[in-house]
Amino acid sequence: MAVLFGQTIPATFMTFFKYAGETIILATVFLFALTWFLKARPHNRPKNYSVVVFDVYGQISKIQDIRTEFKTHDVAWSFMKQYKKEYPLYNFAMVSKLSKTDKPTIFRYI
Template identity: 75%
Template sequence: MIFQKIFDWKTYIFTALAVISFSNFMAVLFGQTIPNVVLDFFKVAGEYVVLGAVFVFALAWLLKAKPHNRPKQYSVVVFDVYGKKSQIDGLRTEFKTHDVAWSFMKQYKKSYPLYNFALVSDLPKSDKPTIFRYI
């Protein structure tokens, strides 16, 4: 009888069911629930990091991209072989656009190879004329 009480089959069944249930609970908890919660958190956190980076970039771009004050008048300055300003009669030296002035400078360089030419303009915040191109 004592032997029968100690080794009661009901106790083993309840113990086995408890162990199996607990191990199943732990397997689901650590195998699915916790990893899914952590992965979902990092997925959403990653989306917010990317979205935040896009907004920071856009804000920096908007603050940096201010309108440029382009000069309204360009001049071509002629220099002789010694580096001193000189004058060549018949040359157009005042232009309204950079591209036209640059085109004329290239043509002048072909026509007068012993002279150098500088494309300059007066900028509002500068005391001296600013050289844009020099050939």
């Protein structure tokens, strides 16, 4: 009787609560990771990107013979880096119009 109530039953409960605790912690970690992943990824990707040129004073400017409309983010970013090397006195912003806002959203600025 002492072995049953002193060792067997407590050992059974301890084993159950040990595995239950591990399961609850693991489920919480996966739930947190899933919610972070869903919140972190952009839901509405823009269809096109524009490069806006700013002069030294921060005013929107125009440079002749440069491409300013792009379909992908990577190409626009590559052209912006190239323009920054060619025109060091200008700053460049990659913007796009999202459907929810009236103003363009700036994605990158150099």
